[in-house]
Amino acid sequence: MTADTPHRTGHVPVVPASAISGTPVTATVAPRRRGRIKGLDGPRGIACIAVLTVHVAAHYSPDTTVDSKIGILGQALIFFFGLSGFLLFLPFVRALFLGAPKQPDVRQFVIHRLLRIFPVYIVIFLIANFALQAAYLTNAEKSLVIGSQAGTGMITDPWTFVANLFLVQTYFPSLIQTGVNPSWSLTLEYAFYFALPIVGALMFALRRRMRWNPVVIGLIPPILFVIIGIAGKVFAYYLAHRAGITDIAEQNFGANWSAVVLRSFLGGSDAFAFGMAAAVLFVAVEVGPEGSRLGTRLRRWSVAGLVVSTVAMLALLALKSNFQVTATGLAAGLFILIIVLPLAEGRRSRMADILDFAPFEYLGKISLGIYLWHFPLLIALGRWGLLAGDSVGGMLGNLAIVGVLSVACAAVTYRFVEEPGLKYARKLRIK
Template sequence: MCVLAVHVTAHYSEDTASSAKLQLLGQALIFFFALSGFLLFLPIVRDLFLGKDAQPNVRAYAIHRALRIFPAYLVIFLITNFALQVSFVDNAQQTLVAGSEAGTGMITNPLSLLANLTLVQTYFPSLIQTGINPAWSLTLEIAFYISLPIIGAVLFWLRRTRGWSPLALTMAAPIALVVLGSIGKVFASWLQSREGITDVVEANFGPNWSAVVLRSFLGGSDAFAFGMAAVVVFVAVGTGVIGSKAARRIRFWSVIALFPSLVLMLAFLVKGSAFQSTFTSLASGLIILIIVLPLAEGGESKMADALDFKPFEYLGRISLSIYLWHFPMLMALGKWGLMAGDDWAGLVRNFVLLSVVSIALGSITYRWVEKPGLMYARKFKSK
């Protein structure tokens, strides 16, 4: 919903949104990546701490992950492209004009169409930010999906052959991703200098190799890292490797560390540095840890209880569909003349209208597309 707010306000209420610094809400996407790191690394970490010989079933994992993303994405993309005809035919960063549907239409080029159908468009400078342009995040998410069984295989092999402790092993994985992401960001900076790119948005989303690197796992792996680190601490506390007193101290210092991490995030964001996502991920990992750490030992978390609110839960359940629908409908509603202008009243109206439409469509695709796929995936056991 934060990403939806950023996109609709920036497109139709650019000056108003800028004056209110609403673009900061876009950092919520990094929280999503950190949360993915926490949730998807959890089974591997748990099995290592429990002394099991191998990671969870990779075939079942792959089926679950494919059915989580592709059914909803394919349906929404096909409707966006062929029925609504509001796909970005060329790079959105270059063709998007605030307040209009410029740059959108129907993709007919076979190679572009195939790339978007398979979610690999982000790996080609000429195709990046085509189709449903926020879908670049799914390309990065899929790369993380692919990396996890590889990480798991390495960790279990090291456990068997070297006898390293589960805590050291599992914490090495997020550290490696921070290093990889940092290398990718430095490489992207070199590419920007080499190509003479000075605009931050172009460097991140334009039709160039810098954007490809930054939107790929090479430049974005650290977004998952701190959620992975948080789950290591969570499982270590839950299995008694880290004691109760140490867990309380960790939670206390996580609260303290959250503030400087947010300051650094803002500083790098203002500077236009790609490393702002690193500190956003750090802050996200700390927030997750603060919320869930009391639950590791079967205790209570008032923050978790407050967030376990039925409307929040439902929005989370259908969030993939909301995320995929919101930008096409943002374009379509403008195309149909239903969006208001650049003032506070227009901003609120646009946000409410797009939210209602996206949630309604998201509910439909969740019920009839996502949920059947998820139910089918449950037939494949992880063990």
Template sequence: MTAADPVQAPTRAGHYLGGLEGIRGLACLGVISAHSWMHWAPDTTPGGLAQSMALGLVLFFAMSGLLISLPFIRDIARGERRTDVRRFALRRVARVFPGYVVIFLLSSFVLQSVYLGNAVVVGREASAAGAGMMTDPVDLLANLTLVHTFFPATIQTGINPSWSLTSELCFYALLPLLLLPLVRWGGGFRRRAFWLATLPGLLFVAVGLVARLVGEEWWRHTPGMSALTAEFGPNGIAVLTRSLLAIADNFGVGMLVAVVFVWMERGHLAWLTRRRLFLVGTPVAAVGGVLTLWSADRHPWFVTAAMGLTAGVMLLVLVEPTARRTSSGIVRVFSARPLEHVGTISLSAYLWHYPVLLLVSRLDAHVPLVGGDDALTMVWAPVLVATGSILLGTLTYRLVEKPAMDWSGRR
């Protein structure tokens, strides 16, 4: 690969953008830990810790914004369309649906560990209450097609964290429509092209913040509804909150990182040295962390928006060495094989972790596996769920995900 032809980079983005697979793996483990703590040790877990681990999901969205928008940003920078939209669409569908459908069917009909109703309504801490085999044809169709998050009656049913895949698919569908028309006005890596390329990311950030504000005000004007029910329950507020609209800012942060990356890899932005990036990025990331804790009780809809600042800095620090054809200690840390493996199988592991959690809860009622709400459970429960999720995720990746991706590549 030469500086004049970055489009020929290897297709495995985690290796091309050094360390991203590792941080994806760490993010996946963070989400698994947070859900395990909330399920088995809600009283022992220090306030804000589980919520802070939700940074993992914010990182997922920001990384999608970075990686998925990257070829389109390059097209805008060059002023020349090279991205094949049909191939892009086929790759995205092959990336999400085969693995998801197989995991959902196994979780429902073999493990019988999917939610049959809204998880907030039917679920219970340290229990598999509300979980079983989904046989209702309408609920099945909604979940298999990943449209269940669009309707109050089916939101947070099935594999309840799969709502994020619905938002991802909406992002995939919208991105070409939004970015490709800008290609004709770009080109030459000029200043105009740079600001043109940043517009979609800024638009996503603005839409996300506005939608969050609407969701929070809607909740405040709905008497008697808890924030948890408003965010995840069977109601219109949750449909808005779990939609692409309300998390668009997380994707937008990643899109802005993609713009900086593209200009760096072509030798521009020389003034943004690694030293300056750390000097500016460290306080920005710290501000994001403080705002996350501050907004938890005051403005719950903006918690993950604040986390987006930290996620953006983390991604920019991680991809800067690759953009400039160098390396760094941080990249080497996140390129550790165990983390890279979890990152590679993260989609499957992420989808498996809640059915595994519910299955462990069902077994725990007969044979003690986890324990009570204490410090030992805080350590043991995430290890148990993560181990099962990684093992099943590895199998699903090798037998379903990778073959589907290989097929789409040949097509």
């Protein structure tokens, strides 16, 4: 999904105990570490390939997919949201712990987010629609036929085209799951981007008025996001029940209001929440006077919590409950914590070293392109008769073909679209 990499954060401050206790920081603080947070690009790349695997396998090898149980890999998508929650909330939390008078620059945040996603999305959408003619013309859940290109082609309806161009198609039942199939998640990402400066302003207003511990203030937004996400799921269930929709896939992706709610921030905010909570705990260890002892306790709790949340996720998946997103989001946040907590203490993270294996790291860097390219490519390649049928060998061959082409196309769009946009955003930040 999105390849958010705002974790090249420059100076990481050491904050005196006064900042933890609620007293504003007035002394000059010394830099502690600089550079990106290791261990997060690799998992992003692995998660992206997991999503690609599920889509390709389910579309052309449905029986093999069921028999092999690889559909579980689709949960990797929630990890992207958790990672966005961690990385994008992190600058807000650091500023809060430092006693800064206000949140990070909102204008720079907006510019960076727009340049991060929109240029490459627009390029891939236009190619998928006009060159490959592999966009969904109507709701994919309604028109999709496994192993075929049913429902795809070139969008000519002006309203459908404009809605997809600006990533608002997910807010309309008649347009949900049109265009580039996985792009609904970018609509949810943008809702999160819109929400962050709002909760940032609220956090810093609380800091000025209440003088609460920054850990408490920092945890308020993720708790609110969990409440909103749970309430949204309950509301979506009500809408589905009222409309007589019992199929879980139709509830989530069909042309109905239940799917609109579940694919929107109202139903999906909890996917970001636990990554945000992980950012608060990371900074508490990073800057707190008892960082090492707190980090040790958090790692133990995180490992135990990861086991429990994974079991809960599997149980909720078996029950076909939409609340599996909450359990998966919790597991993602805990997994992120396990990776990065040693780094917060200024120590080496062996897991981060393993996960940032160079090929994985590169896949993570270009993951947004892989995520957007793979579905139009699997449609086009099937139309051209280049993909095999439902067998283990056919599935593996399909994965190799779609995977290699998706990575190649993503490498090109990263080099000529994403990278220039990121460089321009950094240049504006410096100015």
